[in-house]
Amino acid sequence: MTERLRIALQKKGRLAEDSFKLLRKCGLRFTIRGDGLLARVKNMPIDLLLVRDDDIPSFVANNAADIGIVGENVLVEEQLVSNDKLDANIKMRLGFSKCKLCLASPENNELDNIIKLSNTRIATSYPGVLKKFLDEEKIKAKLVEMKGAVELAPSIGIADSICDLVSSGATLEANGLKVFRTILESEAVLIQSKRSLSAEKGILLKKVFRRIDGVIKSSETKYVMLNAPREKVDEITELLPGSDSPTIVPLAGSDNLVALQAVCTEKILWENLEELKLLGARAILVLPIEKMMS
């Protein structure tokens, strides 16, 4: 019987949809039902284990899943608070669910520097990460552990400042709080244990990694086509973010214009296009790339 690879994913929440989308882009076909703990991938020997994000590092470490997708913040916290050393390590950074774990305090109060945290109360859902930070900074403060709604702690009088995740900053602003220090930057990561896998699973896992890598690379990679004055080709090539050796094709009926085509591996901004235009580039097209394999 074919062994099935098991991937632990968040069932519901901020990571869930992007994790499903990533795997679907990798060619995995599956349906998520409301109540199920397992979703079967129809076209590959893979099962998806759908759980709360906090359980993902220990499930990977304890062999309930072979790999998992989780926020780096959760992985680091679980590693710090777990009694045994967790065998769950970052294999790939996935580039979505970016956020920061920050210290923030009520606006207009003098708690605007970590030195001033001594002997104060800090509310957080990340006691492991916060304690490590405070120990490294040699600051003694009281941690008030909360499971959620950490941003309310100062206004209800149970803490002087908070240590919480921030993405847009709107929640902090709505609660009159201001960030004064970032202690961890986070994004979704793919994690794996150091356990060795059967040859069969190993081959399948390599295939999944190669596809994920291809999806991540192709999301920023663009195919650029433009017409350029022949004598400006070198300067124009230098301006194309993350491209090497473009294809240059003569343009029918024009002696001094060429068509240039290149794969750009870095983000292309409007500013890049404006600079290209200043050098004489015309008819600039930036096209998405759906799949890549090198």
Ligand code: PRT
């Ligand atoms: O139920 P389960 O335990 O699986 O989910 P959860 O409720 O613990 O986690 P969830 O779904 O809220 O978040 C999952 C992961 O998404 C986190 O562990 C982070 O890695 C990542 N992430 C990215 C975030 C945010 N952005 C984020 N903004 N997690 C939480 N937030 C919170 C933030 O603390 C604030 O309270 O969202 C609120 C809005 O943020 P602002 O700054 O945009 O206002």
Ligand code: ZN
């Ligand atoms: Zn959670």
